[in-house]
Amino acid sequence: MTNQQSLNSVDMLLNMGPQHPSTHGVFRMVLQIDGERVIDVDPYIGYLHRGSEKLSEGEQYAQIVTLFDRLDYLANFNNELVFCMAVEKLMEVEIPERAEYIRVILCELNRIASHFLFYGTMGMDAGASTPILYGFRDREKIQSVFESVSGARMMHNYFRIGGVKEDLPTDFFEKIYWLIDEIKKGVDQADSLLSFNEIFLNRTRNIGLINAEDAIDFGLTGPNLRASGVSYDLRKNDPYSIYERFDFDIPVGDRGDVWDRYFVRVQEIRESVK
Incomplete structure (x- = not known):
């Protein structure tokens, strides 16, 4: 006899990936879903496994x-x-010491650029097409600075064992002061456009909840861990390079939902420009 539960529950297998026309570096997930609820997931790393460890065995450290x-x-x-x-x-x-500061500046700009891209794609995935235009606009300003420093927009190959490849361009700090102002304006604009938009909130609040205990058990790190309410950031808790010299806060979420994972990144942009 068919009971009420079996009538209301129809699990479906959904292949997500591995190729997607708009992204790089994605992998395949086989999702078992019940409506919008994910019951189980099997990840297939596939081409994301580059064999870097094996490739490194045949190279010199540099x-x-x-x-x-x-x-x-x-x-x-x-x-x-x-x-x-x-x-x-x-x-x-x-x-x-100068090389240490150069490294930190570039790493934090890299973090900001990554978060701007997350902001844009997050808005797109939630049904808002405008944020990705702002996200790419602000990321492009950072990419232009990276290009002036390393000669490449991506795959910079600028850090070296013992320091960096060469000193910064003579106009670097002039560009940085301009860039910081642009980032501040950009994140304010992004925040006002999307963060508290009613439709965006309805699509992200209380969705994909991960509490602090589960986040630790699942091995989440970075903004995703902090979004679940765990105030842990290696730059603060176990400082490397010269991060102990900088004063910044660790943004954390209070629900561990999709919105928290988004908003922690917005707040991290503000902290990085400090």
Whole structure:
């Protein structure tokens, strides 16, 4: 006999990915869903497995930096930094103070650029087409600074074991002061356009809830972990490079829903420009 529960529950298998015309670096997920509720998910990493570890075995340490650029094309500088720091620690190399500051500045700009792209694509996924135009506009300003520093918009290959490839351009700080003002205006505009839009709130509030305990159990890190109410940021809790010299707050969420994961990133942009 068919009961009421079986009548109301129709699970569906949905393949998400691996290729999508608008994105890079995605993977395949096989979702078991009941309406809009995800019951189970099987991830298939596929082409995201680049074999970087094996490739690194045949390279000299200095050559491996280029491979780390490609681990996350939205966080090139940050990936370069972690590898260089690991080798520097093994070699007990002392980094020039100027190089440390250059690294931090570029890593934080990289973080902001990544968050602006998240803002734009998040709005697009929620049904708003305008935010992605603003997100790409503001990200492009940062990309132009990266290009002036490293000669490349992406895959910068600028950090070196022991420092950086070369000093900053002579007009760098003039551009940075202008860029900081532009970022502040951009994030204010983005915030007012999307963050508290009623339709956006209805589509993101209390959706995809992940509490603090589950976030830790699932191994979430970065903004996604902090969105679940866990005030943990390596730059603050276990500072590397020279992050202990900087004063900034750690934005956290209070629900662990989709909106918190979005808004934590908006707030992190404000903290990074400090």
